[in-house]
Amino acid sequence: MAWWPETEEDLNSPRQNEYEYVKEVLDYGWHNTRSPGVNMRLEQAFAEKFGLKYAISHNSGTGTMHSCLMAAGIGPGDEVIVPPLTAAATAYVVIHQNAVPVFADLDPETFNIDPACIRDLITPYTKAIIPVALYGLSPDMDAIMQIAHEHDLVVIEDCAECFLGEYKGRLVGTIGDMGSFSFQGSKHMTCGDGGIVITDSAQYAKGVRWGMAFAFSSLAAESAPTTAPPKEIRQDPAFARHLALGWNYRLPEIAAAAALGQLERLDDLVSWRRAVAAGYAEVIQDCEWLVAQKVPDDYLHSYWCYTVLLDTDEITWHQFRDKVVEFGGEPIYGAWRPIYLEPAFQEERFYGKGCPNHCPLYEGTPQEYEPGLCPVTEKIQPRLLQFRTNYIRPRAQRQYDAVSKAIAHFEGKS
Numbered sequence: 001m002a003w004w005p006e007t008e009e010d011l012n013s014p015r016q017n018e019y020e021y022v023k024e025v026l027d028y029g030w031h032n033t034r035s036p037g038v039n040m041r042l043e044q045a046f047a048e049k050f051g052l053k054y055a056i057s058h059n060s061g062t063g064t065m066h067s068c069l070m071a072a073g074i075g076p077g078d079e080v081i082v083p084p085l086t087a088a089a090t091a092y093v094v095i096h097q098n099a100v101p102v103f104a105d106l107d108p109e110t111f112n113i114d115p116a117c118i119r120d121l122i123t124p125y126t127k128a129i130i131p132v133a134l135y136g137l138s139p140d141m142d143a144i145m146q147i148a149h150e151h152d153l154v155v156i157e158d159c160a161e162c163f164l165g166e167y168k169g170r171l172v173g174t175i176g177d178m179g180s181f182s183f184q185g186s187k188h189m190t191c192g193d194g195g196i197v198i199t200d201s202a203q204y205a206k207g208v209r210w211g212m213a214f215a216f217s218s219l220a221a222e223s224a225p226t227t228a229p230p231k232e233i234r235q236d237p238a239f240a241r242h243l244a245l246g247w248n249y250r251l252p253e254i255a256a257a258a259a260l261g262q263l264e265r266l267d268d269l270v271s272w273r274r275a276v277a278a279g280y281a282e283v284i285q286d287c288e289w290l291v292a293q294k295v296p297d298d299y300l301h302s303y304w305c306y307t308v309l310l311d312t313d314e315i316t317w318h319q320f321r322d323k324v325v326e327f328g329g330e331p332i333y334g335a336w337r338p339i340y341l342e343p344a345f346q347e348e349r350f351y352g353k354g355c356p357n358h359c360p361l362y363e364g365t366p367q368e369y370e371p372g373l374c375p376v377t378e379k380i381q382p383r384l385l386q387f388r389t390n391y392i393r394p395r396a397q398r399q400y401d402a403v404s405k406a407i408a409h410f411e412g413k414s
């Protein structure tokens with residue numbers, strides 16, 4: 001049976017390992033050039049859990065993707081295909097590399113990026129695709145990998161919202177060239193903020209690790225405790241430390257300690273979300289105008305949240321949300337605006353010199369981030385309701401009751 005805490009105390013009680021590892025870091029003390037190696041343990045355990053060779057921890061699930069782009073050599077003049085319905089991070093990192101985000105529309109039933117739309121957008125400048133496992137559901141990875149193979153594109157899976165989701169028996173994040181996860185506070189496993197990249201490629205692993213920490217010459221593809229070269233070398237004014245450009249996306253050891261404890265009970269944390277989602281599915285099963293995100297056969301959803309489409313013109317999004325609250329439920333989130341309709345994109349408030357879209361190094365057709373760009377997305381996004389799945393049992397029950405009463409109300413049964 002799924003782990004499903006009854007009380008806030010139950011929610012917190014299995015945290016002994018998190019406390020123990022955090023204490024270990026504190027007891028070790030703060031040092032500049034050495035550490036108790038918790039990041040290394042986290043990376044090794046994460047790579048093992050997902051069955052890949054390499055994992056590289058970061059301080060966010062944004063930094064992870066930025067490092068992936070760098071490792072893949074994406075830069076000025078390149079195009080990267082992304083979905084429009086995702087956290088801004090997915091498109092922002094492309095711009096931070098001075099590459100052009102190109103938005104591919106969604107499948108109206110799974111709400112995930114539509115491979116047919118990706119195919120239509122390929123140009124000689126396309127270099128990568130970042131498919132997002134939206135809300136915890138894999139996109140159609142076979143179709144995406146086929147396109148990538150045909151056009152020699154790098155695939156970076158954005159799995160910030162998808163831990164232990166499966167696509168045709170394979171773990172989401174292990175199918176593309178690199179998989180990126182977030183440990184931000186709302187995610188299946190968290191340490192407040194953080195993230196990790198997994199890959200089977202030594203070349204990408206090294207590139208990602210360089211992106212993570214200033215391309216220090218001491219870094220390799222493999223996980224290692226924080227160590228610096230001997231003092232005679234690093235104190236020498238002639239010491240060449242930096243092999244390329246890189247950022248500081250290091251995950252502090254103390255956060256890695258909490259993440260390691262969470263990773264050890266990831267199965268429970270995911271099965272809990274699935275159990276909460278199953279409750280929502282039961283509540284809406286007979287309602288024709290609330291349509292859940294479609295889970296195709298052979299996919300296993302990990303339910304970062306349970307998302308439904310309000311598929312009727314009779315009831316507005318706000319009316320439904322307000323009614324749920326009126327019946328004692330908690331307010332429901334709407335979906336993010338399509339990213340290209342955010343003011344940052346509408347007014348191209350990027351680096352202020354027209355880049356990346358009007359960059360002299362970009363020879364493609366400048367993207368027009370205007371309404372109408374992705375019609376399916378624009379149709380469904382305003383009508384999506386995202387139900388939280390990290391509720392203790394009585395809270396979930398209250399939410400189910402409120403949703404159930406709201407449905408009955410609108411169907412004239414109450």
Ligand SMILES: Cc1ncc(COP(=O)(O)O)c(C=O)c1O
Nearest residue numbers: 060061062086087089160182184
């Ligand atoms: C799909 C998606 N991608 C990327 C991110 C960015 O992760 P982070 O907040 O850890 O930077 C998030 C969430 O925050 C996300 O939901």
